[in-house]
Amino acid sequence: GENVEQHPSTLSVQEGDSAVIKCTYSDSASNYFPWYKQELGKGPQLIIDIRSNVGEKKDQRIAVTLNKTAKHFSLHITETQPEDSAVYFCAAKEPDDYKLSFGAGTTVTVRA
């Protein structure tokens, strides 16, 4: 099955700086890579996703890049704000599998 590794486990950034979280996956057939944000006491919520036929996707201050050759994908948050403080999860999905495989999560803290 798919194995997803996520780094770093914790990340502290100054407000206004950028944050980058990286994930690697094991199965080269995986073709869907979502990112979830989990605020304290809530369930994870999708913030952005990318498919294997696209190298980069942006949505306002967040972007995701995918390197299929190296089997890694990254989340970039620019101009961080206090409300970006949360736990972020990456995930990967194989085309013939219903299951999403999640990384262990990154706790992001934005310092004011």
Add this chain to the structure above:
Amino acid sequence: NAGVTQTPKFQVLKTGQSMTLQCAQDMNHEYMSWYRQDPGMGLRLIHYSVGAGITDQGEVPNGYNVSRSTTEDFPLRLLSAAPSQTSVYFCASRYEGFKGNEQFFGPGTRLTVL
């Protein structure tokens, strides 16, 4: 739409007790799943279902049972609770198809087993 709902929000059990965590979705999603979340271990899949009457095991199924009698409901049963099952449990549902794969999570159930 209410999305994915879970009850209860909090529960304390004694070792050996049984209980059912409820999950419902009103989006007509075929795929539903249960995860547990423990510090430093991310979201681990317990059981999942690809439609009414069809269930399968995830990576940590021991000690849990599920059933899927309707599209809307996917309860998780703890047969004999153990302290190792202390965790936060999330139910999720997803549409599988050309419209996308966004998975929606419920608000979670925080379970403590004494």
